[in-house]
Amino acid sequence: MLFSPKYKPLFRAMPDTRYTLVKGGRGSGKSYAVNTALCLSTYRDPLNILFTRYTMTSAEVSIIPEFSDKVSALQIEDHFRARATDIVNLSTGAKIIFRGLMASSGNQVAKLKSLQGVKTWVLDEAQELTDPDLFDTIDFSVRTLEAPNQIILSFNPTDVHSWIYERFYKNVPEGFNGVIDDVRYISTTYLDNRQNLDRTLLRQAEKMRLADYDKYRNIWLGEWATLSEGIIYKQWKEISLNDWPKNLPCFYGVDWGYSNDPTAVVCCAYDIDTKTVYLREVCYQPRLLAGHIARIIYEDMEAWGVSREADIYCDPARPEHIGELRMNNLCAMPADNRNKAGRISYLQYFSVRYVGENIKWESERYSWKPDPKDRSRYLSEPQDGNDHLMDAINYACVTKLRYLGQTNTIGEG
Numbered sequence: 324m325l326f327s328p329k330y331k332p333l334f335r336a337m338p339d340t341r342y343t344l345v346k347g348g349r350g351s352g353k354s355y356a357v358n359t360a361l362c363l364s365t366y367r368d369p370l371n372i373l374f375t376r377y378t379m380t381s382a383e384v385s386i387i388p389e390f391s392d393k394v395s396a397l398q399i400e401d402h403f404r405a406r407a408t409d410i411v412n413l414s415t416g417a418k419i420i421f422r423g424l425m426a427s428s429g430n431q432v433a434k435l436k437s438l439q440g441v442k443t444w445v446l447d448e449a450q451e452l453t454d455p456d457l458f459d460t461i462d463f464s465v466r467t468l469e470a471p472n473q474i475i476l477s478f479n480p481t482d483v484h485s486w487i488y489e490r491f492y493k494n495v496p497e498g499f500n501g502v503i504d505d506v507r508y509i510s511t512t513y514l515d516n517r518q519n520l521d522r523t524l525l526r527q528a529e530k531m532r533l534a535d536y537d538k539y540r541n542i543w544l545g546e547w548a549t550l551s552e553g554i555i556y557k558q559w560k561e562i563s564l565n566d567w568p569k570n571l572p573c574f575y576g577v578d579w580g581y582s583n584d585p586t587a588v589v590c591c592a593y594d595i596d597t598k599t600v601y602l603r604e605v606c607y608q609p610r611l612l613a614g615h616i617a618r619i620i621y622e623d624m625e626a627w628g629v630s631r632e633a634d635i636y637c638d639p640a641r642p643e644h645i646g647e648l649r650m651n652n653l654c655a656m657p658a659d660n661r662n663k664a665g666r667i668s669y670l671q672y673f674s675v676r677y678v679g680e681n682i683k684w685e686s687e688r689y690s691w692k693p694d695p696k697d698r699s700r701y702l703s704e705p706q707d708g709n710d711h712l713m714d715a716i717n718y719a720c721v722t723k724l725r726y727l728g729q730t731n732t733i734g735e736g
Contacts, residue, residue, distance in 0.1 A: 324396065326356050327515035329500055332507055333360035336367060338473040340507040344491055345477040348545030350513030350520050350528065354447070357477050359393045361445065362403075362410075365417035368470055370442035372419045375461075377451035379423030386421055424457065442470050448695075449478035453708045455486040480541065482548040484688045497546050512544045553690035553701045555667060559675040561683055566676070568592055568601055573629045575605070575620060576658070576719025577637040578711050579644055586611045587711035589682070590623060591719045597674065598729070600720055604679025607712065613647035620653060636719040658718030659725065664703040666721040673724070682716075685709045 332343070333356055347353040361372055379386060387405050394400045394410075404411045409420045420441075444465045452458060465472050478487065491506060498510045513520060513528055532539040541548040571592040580586035588606035593599070605623045606616070624631060632654055637645050639657035648655035659666070677683070688709040691701035705713075 324352070324355060324519050326359075327352065327511055329509055329511050329515060330356040330360075332509060333357060333475075334363065338471055338507075340502055340505050341472060341474060342491075342506045343473060343475045343509065344487075344506060345475065345509045345511075346480055346545055347509075347511040348479060348513060348541070348543045350516055350524050350543070351511040351545060352516040352519060353477055353509075353511060354389075355393070357445065357447075357475065358390055359397070361419060361443070362390065362393050362397065362399075364443070365412035365415060365419065367415075368442070369416045370467060370470055371417060371440050372443045372445065373422065373441045373465070374419055374445045374447065375422050375424050376447050377424050379421060390419065424452065424461075440467065440469075441465050442467055443473045443475065445475045445477065447477050449476040449487060450481050450485065451695075453486070453706065455490065458486075480545055480547045481693075482541075482554075485547075488547055492547065510545065514544075553693060553706075554687070555671060555689050555691060555705065556675065556686045559677055559686050562601075562676045562678055564603075564678055567603060567678060568594065569628070571601070573627070573633050574719055574723050575633060575635040576715035576717070577616065577635060577648075577655075578715040578718065579638050579641045580609050580611060580711065583609055585609045585711050586616055587681075587715040588616065588620060588623075589679075589712055589715045589719060590627070590629070591716070591723070593720075593724065593727070593729075595727070595729070599674040599676060600670075600724075602675065602677040602679070602682055602716055602720075604677075604682050604712065607679075607681045613644040614651070616644075617648050617651035617653055620648075621651075634723065636722045638714065638718060659722045660718065663705070663717075666717050667705060669721055669725075670717060673720075673729075679712075682712050685712050689713050 330353075332339075333345070345353045345357055361374070365372070374386070376386070387410060390410055391400070391403075391405055394403050402412060402414055404413055408422070409418045411418050442465075444461060446452065446458070462474055465474065476487065480488070482488070495503065495508065499508050500510055501508060513524070517525070528539070528543045531543060537548070540546045571594060573590050573592050576587075576589045576591060578587040585607045586609070590603040590605050592601040594601070606619050611619075620635065623629065624633065631652070635648065635653055635655040636658035637648070637655055639645070639660055642657070645655045645657060677686070690706050692704050692706050694700040694702050
């Protein structure tokens with residue numbers, strides 16, 4: 324396989340920056356180039372490489388065969404031994420260690436932090452990691468004195484709301500190749516890899532180019548999308564507090580927070596004539612007890628003239644919290660939380676107006692999860708994160724509107 328000259332920095336004997344970002348669209352050959360460079364780098368010193376994906380159920384089945392193919396193509400298979408969770412270079416002892424960042428036990432990050440002798444950390448499919456704090460935790464732990472450390476992110480770009488874009492690309496020209504500060508940027512497309520692609524793939528690219536040029540730019544040219552294709556609530560509109568309908572009855576939604584996650588409370592109103600849902604952010608704070616939440620809701624009711632008998636639809640996962648709200652004489656009840664994808668789709672077709680900066684922040688990022696087998700398609704489940712107020716809204720509005728017998732048809736509001 325012939326590599327684009329743009330990948331040449333991956334094969335340097337010594338990295339010239341701590342961070343190397345390999346951004347490319349479908350068919351760009353970035354995974355093949357990165358993995359081949361990693362295999363060859365194990366000849367230079369006995370230090371280890373940590374290769375991660377957000378999820379990796381079985382490295383022996385999912386990723387090690389890919390590396391074995393690269394080793395065979397280079398005709399150096401006699402120098403390597405593949406095991407269940409790593410590949411060892413027998414001549415130097417250097418290992419490529421495969422791990423998932425997320426595990427069902429919940430302690431995968433602690434295990435990663437304890438790994439010793441890691442020279443290079445590779446985050447493959449980096450767009451799947453939505454938590455920059457987790458990235459920082461591992462980044463800070465990759466420190467060795469024996470050789471310069473390197474962090475490699477290989478990914479397909481999503482949209483401009485991504486933390487990767489915010490941190491590394493906000494002021495970088497699209498398609499840039501080169502070094503800025505301590506970051507090396509490598510940007511490629513399928514056009515840089517045409518010699519290795521079959522005609523079927525090239526026809527797929529051309530078909531999308533003619534049918535949906537914006538999608539083509541994101542999927543095939545690897546450009547950052549201004550609005551993710553998978554954004555769920557694209558038609559919501561922000562209003563001012565002066566536009567809040569004071570003559571409509573209100574109801575509330577609550578998503579319970581924990582030590583780090585915020586408790587989200589939203590006040591809702593529904594105009595049955597125009598089929599318009601109104602949303603107003605009430606609370607978005609972590610580390611709140613149920614008694615504090617009750618007081619916040621009471622204060623909001625008093626400030627906005629909401630009836631003390633207003634329904635409050637809560638995440639049913641914490642029945643003890645619901646009970647405490649009831650002990651405070653609030654009409655709290657468990658929300659309908661069945662079939663999350665169906666509930667999200669139900670609300671998707673109402674006209675929605677909202678007030679609140681956190682509603683704005685979450686709604687602009689709340690998106691369907693991409694299909695890992697075909698990034699141009701989406702699964703019927705939302706991405707993790709950016710969902711505390713979205714869940715509170717969903718609990719309240721879907722439960723209430725279904726109770727009222729409302730169909731999801733957009734009105735003229």
